[in-house]
Amino acid sequence: MENKLDKEVKVGICGLGTVGGATLKLLTGENSDEIRRRAGASISVSQVATRTLNHSQVDGIPCVGTDPFAVVNDPSVEVVIETIGGYDPAYQVIKQALSNGKHVITANKALIAERGNELFEVAQKSNVVLAFESSVAGGIPIIKGLREGLAANKINWLAGIINGTGNFILTKMTSDDRQFNDVLEEAQTLGYAEADPTFDIEGIDAAHKLTIMSSIAFGIPLQFDKTYTEGISEITPEDISYADELGYKIKHLGIANRSLSGIEMRVHPTLISKAQLLANVNGVENAVMINGNAVGSTLYSGPGAGGDATASAVVADLIDIARHKIARSESPIYPSLGYQTMYEDAQILNIEDIKTEYYLRIPAMDRVGVMAKISSILQTHGISIEAVIQKEPISEIVPIIILTHLARERNLNLAMNEIESLEEVAGAINRIRVESFEV
Amino acid sequence: MENKLDKEVKVGICGLGTVGGATLKLLTGENSDEIRRRAGASISVSQVATRTLNHSQVDGIPCVGTDPFAVVNDPSVEVVIETIGGYDPAYQVIKQALSNGKHVITANKALIAERGNELFEVAQKSNVVLAFESSVAGGIPIIKGLREGLAANKINWLAGIINGTGNFILTKMTSDDRQFNDVLEEAQTLGYAEADPTFDIEGIDAAHKLTIMSSIAFGIPLQFDKTYTEGISEITPEDISYADELGYKIKHLGIANRSLSGIEMRVHPTLISKAQLLANVNGVENAVMINGNAVGSTLYSGPGAGGDATASAVVADLIDIARHKIARSESPIYPSLGYQTMYEDAQILNIEDIKTEYYLRIPAMDRVGVMAKISSILQTHGISIEAVIQKEPISEIVPIIILTHLARERNLNLAMNEIESLEEVAGAINRIRVESFEV
Numbered sequence: 001m002e003n004k005l006d007k008e009v010k011v012g013i014c015g016l017g018t019v020g021g022a023t024l025k026l027l028t029g030e031n032s033d034e035i036r037r038r039a040g041a042s043i044s045v046s047q048v049a050t051r052t053l054n055h056s057q058v059d060g061i062p063c064v065g066t067d068p069f070a071v072v073n074d075p076s077v078e079v080v081i082e083t084i085g086g087y088d089p090a091y092q093v094i095k096q097a098l099s100n101g102k103h104v105i106t107a108n109k110a111l112i113a114e115r116g117n118e119l120f121e122v123a124q125k126s127n128v129v130l131a132f133e134s135s136v137a138g139g140i141p142i143i144k145g146l147r148e149g150l151a152a153n154k155i156n157w158l159a160g161i162i163n164g165t166g167n168f169i170l171t172k173m174t175s176d177d178r179q180f181n182d183v184l185e186e187a188q189t190l191g192y193a194e195a196d197p198t199f200d201i202e203g204i205d206a207a208h209k210l211t212i213m214s215s216i217a218f219g220i221p222l223q224f225d226k227t228y229t230e231g232i233s234e235i236t237p238e239d240i241s242y243a244d245e246l247g248y249k250i251k252h253l254g255i256a257n258r259s260l261s262g263i264e265m266r267v268h269p270t271l272i273s274k275a276q277l278l279a280n281v282n283g284v285e286n287a288v289m290i291n292g293n294a295v296g297s298t299l300y301s302g303p304g305a306g307g308d309a310t311a312s313a314v315v316a317d318l319i320d321i322a323r324h325k326i327a328r329s330e331s332p333i334y335p336s337l338g339y340q341t342m343y344e345d346a347q348i349l350n351i352e353d354i355k356t357e358y359y360l361r362i363p364a365m366d367r368v369g370v371m372a373k374i375s376s377i378l379q380t381h382g383i384s385i386e387a388v389i390q391k392e393p394i395s396e397i398v399p400i401i402i403l404t405h406l407a408r409e410r411n412l413n414l415a416m417n418e419i420e421s422l423e424e425v426a427g428a429i430n431r432i433r434v435e436s437f438e439v
Numbered sequence: 440m441e442n443k444l445d446k447e448v449k450v451g452i453c454g455l456g457t458v459g460g461a462t463l464k465l466l467t468g469e470n471s472d473e474i475r476r477r478a479g480a481s482i483s484v485s486q487v488a489t490r491t492l493n494h495s496q497v498d499g500i501p502c503v504g505t506d507p508f509a510v511v512n513d514p515s516v517e518v519v520i521e522t523i524g525g526y527d528p529a530y531q532v533i534k535q536a537l538s539n540g541k542h543v544i545t546a547n548k549a550l551i552a553e554r555g556n557e558l559f560e561v562a563q564k565s566n567v568v569l570a571f572e573s574s575v576a577g578g579i580p581i582i583k584g585l586r587e588g589l590a591a592n593k594i595n596w597l598a599g600i601i602n603g604t605g606n607f608i609l610t611k612m613t614s615d616d617r618q619f620n621d622v623l624e625e626a627q628t629l630g631y632a633e634a635d636p637t638f639d640i641e642g643i644d645a646a647h648k649l650t651i652m653s654s655i656a657f658g659i660p661l662q663f664d665k666t667y668t669e670g671i672s673e674i675t676p677e678d679i680s681y682a683d684e685l686g687y688k689i690k691h692l693g694i695a696n697r698s699l700s701g702i703e704m705r706v707h708p709t710l711i712s713k714a715q716l717l718a719n720v721n722g723v724e725n726a727v728m729i730n731g732n733a734v735g736s737t738l739y740s741g742p743g744a745g746g747d748a749t750a751s752a753v754v755a756d757l758i759d760i761a762r763h764k765i766a767r768s769e770s771p772i773y774p775s776l777g778y779q780t781m782y783e784d785a786q787i788l789n790i791e792d793i794k795t796e797y798y799l800r801i802p803a804m805d806r807v808g809v810m811a812k813i814s815s816i817l818q819t820h821g822i823s824i825e826a827v828i829q830k831e832p833i834s835e836i837v838p839i840i841i842l843t844h845l846a847r848e849r850n851l852n853l854a855m856n857e858i859e860s861l862e863e864v865a866g867a868i869n870r871i872r873v874e875s876f877e878v
Contacts, residue, residue, distance in 0.1 A: 031593055041781035138736035141588025149580025151477045152754030154470055252657045295578035295751035302737030312734035315591030327768040340479030
């Protein structure tokens with residue numbers, strides 16, 4: 001890091017959308033005295049690039065333009081905040097800034113999850129920080145918690161509600177007994193969901209965040225392509241109601257787990273006990289539960305999105321960088337992913353190799369003996385039943401709800417195929433994984 | 440910090456009780472590879488002092504004795520872990536270690552809250568770190584969260600369940616409808632409460648922790664003597680049941696609040712809405728909710744005590760120090776209380792100057808007109824009523840339960856005095872404060 005005596009940090013911001021705009025406001029607004037006292041340096045925004053130039057938005061900033069590379073190539077800028085989003089030109093902007101010896105702060109979870117390995121290498125070569133607290137769970141300082149606060153632990157597992165849109169939809173479906181598509185439309189009207197909601201509801205956004213947290217938890221390189229992803233669009237109010245009857249809520253979770261056979265990274269709807277604090281995190285809130293072998297289980301919750309909450313994390317990264325500068329560190333204090341030496345060859349399990357409990361909703365015909373046939377198939381595959389719900393038939397098809405004990409997913413898939421091919425079963429089984437996290 | 444190339448950090452531990460013993464185990468046990476990879480240095484315990492020498496406990500440690508000053512005066516020791524507890528000799532041990540230019544890590548909340556101002560000054564003069572993550576909320580990285588993760592925020596308020604013993608007692612009283620003394624005895628049998636439980640049940644331990652968090656939240660010097668403290672021994676199962684009827688749970692909270700007129704620091708039983716996540720933190724668990732002006736409300740929960748959880752925080756501090764050493768910082772990165780320049784003259788409010796809502800249980804005689812008299816007194820003092828519960832009389836005395844709107848405590852005290860002197864009121868009013876935290 002630079003060895004200057006003047007206690008000022010010069011910042012350039014690329015992108016003035018929701019997060020970039022809120023960051024600029026936070027740095028220049030009523031908190032600036034508090035930020036200066038905490039950082040031990042005044043932080044001045046000296047360069048801004050925005051696609052749609054609106055001078056009133058950047059009142060008092062000396063250099064404003066539309067070219068992000070003008071920011072990253074300005075020799076006076078020490079820290080670049082990348083809030084452009086997307087893959088290009090964000091990737092090039094970050095890479096160029098790092099190569100130029102500037103610290104970079106980004107909220108870009110897709111970029112970190114998919115191309116972080118390369119970018120962290122560039123940062124290391126240039127001896128600068130690439131900080132990304134705001135990329136996971138918005139304003140909740142979860143990266144810092146994992147990388148520093150829990151650094152003495154072997155992390156056993158973590159499980160998080162890390163997509164506010166999905167949690168809003170499931171919460172509304174639960175509280176108002178409404179269909180998925182109906183609530184999705186409301187979320188779009190309210191601005192909680194994009195016009196194309198795929199990233200949120202199919203779990204891709206959550207998988208990006210899970211990929212990042214898994215690397216910090218287990219010291220493994222970022223491996224987004226090995227993260228299993230399943231969305232929430234198949235969840236019905238009936239499933240939510242049966243889950244409730246069994247003592248569970250359905251949440252869209254990102255789960256990372258370390259077992260003897262390898263590491264699991266998976267995003268999918270999950271039944272969790274209503275008694276869990278995590279089950280009571282509602283609406284657009286995010287929460288992450290982390291289990292370490294020394295500390296036990298801790299939980300972190302709060303606003304997972306929104307300009308101000310995300311800017312809170314961006315500026316926290318900035319204050320950290322300022323503090324490092326004041327202390328005249330010769331190199332970044334924290335390895336990007338928390339490890340000076342990573343576990344490069346840790347095995348990531350295929351989803352078929354995981355072991356968990358399952359909720360099955362089987363559309364069975366109202367005929368004698370069907371339950372016996374289903375039980376027998378499950379037994380053949382070594383799967384035992386924990387609970388069953390079978391209601392009075394109201395039509396020809398009567399759903400059978402089964403909660404299994406722990407089973408290997410490969411075995412469950414075989415059993416599901418056989419059950420679905422029974423002539424007494426009228427369609428596809430709805431299968432939801434069940435997790436019982438120790439507190 | 441020292442400018443060595445050998446990547447090793449030599450640690451001395453003073454005190455091998457619950458926390459010290461767990462710390463030694465954590466550093467030398469199965470996590471040591473993970474800790475070395477995260478710290479970028481191997482951490483070796485080179486000196487240990489324990490009051491009751493038991494050689495099997497410190498197998499493999501070269502220097503073991505009973506004199507903590509032998510540890511702090513050993514030139515090879517770079518970091519001293521103080522897990523003796525209490526005021527003396529812990530204070531002298533820490534001070535001597537800091538003066539000798541050694542970093543110090545302590546779990547001693549009483550010492551930090553009551554004598555931290557002096558100790559931090561010594562640390563600053565010696566250009567070393569005095570770290571105390573483990574002093575508040577055990578394994579939850581709440582100091583780091585406040586001081587670093589939320590550093591961009593003006594903290595508006597924080598509220599925490601920060602004493603596991605008290606929360607265990609209130610949880611059991613609630614779930615099992617039992618009396619305070621009865622549950623206290625059970626807590627003592629289980630080892631959750633000390634033989635002399637005063638520190639826990641009277642809120643002194645919580646006040647120590649609240650004092651520390653308040654300083655970091657607001658950038659003010661530690662002022663334990665200005666923290667208002669009220670215990671839980673007056674809470675009855677009846678209060679818990681009335682609170683439940685009104686939609687609340689009773690929790691023993693430490694609350695720090697910043698208003699226009701000043702800063703509040705107070706520990707007392709509190710009614711909070713059942714819908715709050717904080718209300719659902721049960722048993723010996725701790726949780727802290729923090730509201731910042733950028734991030735909104737975030738919550739942190741987990742094990743607030745126990746050897747392993749506390750050792751997790753002690754070793755996290757140690758890894759931070761090792762990382763700073765590897766990065767060759769010239770001075771500590773983080774100011775002890777998070778501010779390079781404090782707000783020295785911020786005003787701390789007297790409890791009579793706070794404004795909150797109140798729950799009142801008034802032991803009234805079953806006579807005509809008593810409710811009218813009470814209402815009139817409250818009205819005279821500008822206090823309006825939000826809800827009332829008055830049950831069928833089962834004896835001569837019928838409790839009247841009143842929930843007020845926001846009122847100044849000074850006014851409420853005057854009103855309570857007048858109500859208690861009514862001839863229709865048979866004894867002291869039980870008053871519990873009510874807080875409605877925005878999420």
